[in-house]
Amino acid sequence: MADHGEAYNGRKAAVLIPLYWYGGEWHVLFTRRSEGVNDHKGQVSFPGGAIEADDRNVYQAALREANEEIGLELGDVEILGRLKDYITISQFVISPIVARINWPFPIRINSSEVSRVFSIPLSFLGDRANIEIRTHTFSDGQTTRLFYFAPYDGELLWGITARITVRLLKVLGFLENSY
Incomplete structure (x- = not known):
């Protein structure tokens, strides 16, 4: 997978798009944000967050956040690549990092950030x-254009997480580029 990073000036964040093989097919792992976070309470998201001063790059930030939020350890992750950056309405620049993860892994939810x-x-x-x-x-x-996915297991995927998911589906060949 190619590295599609782009340079922007704005508040920077990174998310990890964890893919794993289970039951004869690939799955994408998501989180639901807790009601205690400042932004996007209760919404479906990827593990991730703001890039901190100690982070060497967006990859390290995404991995750090995934570890903090759901207990994903570095040894359980293989980075596959990076999708293009997205600028949100609130001027956050999100760098999506695609990775294959070992499944299962011992999930440890940080309940102050993630509810599920x-x-x-x-x-x-x-x-x-x-x-x-x-x-x-x-x-x-x-x-x-706004993308909404049909509910799955009681969860509604929409907003920037849906937009990033559509980009992933295009890169993987599930959707044509005109989508």
């Missing part, structure tokens, strides 16, 4: 019948 860890099979995510695209118009007249 779950996975969704790539076959479900890559099925176009499970993706809805809506157009949102901002007050300045600009528009953007």
Whole structure:
């Protein structure tokens, strides 16, 4: 997988997109943010967060955050690559890092940040019948496409996490680039 990092000026964050093989198919691991976090309470996300001064790069930041949030150890991770950076409405620059993880691993949830860890099979995510695209118009007249995935195991995948997931599906060949 290629490294699609880009340079921006803004608050920087990194997320880990953990992939694992189970039951004859690939799964993507997600978290649901706790109600105690400052932003995006109760929303589905990837493990990750703000890049700290001690982080050497976005890879280290994503791995550190995954360890802090769900107990994922470095020895259980193989970095596969990096997707293009995303700029959120709040001007965060998110660097998505794709990795294969060993499964199972001893999940240790940091309940101050995460309320749940779950996975969704790539076959479900890559099925176009499970993706809805809506157009949102901002007050300045600009528009953007918003992606919503059908609920899976009671969880709704939308927002920047859905957008990053769609990019992953394109890179893996599940969706065409026009999607």
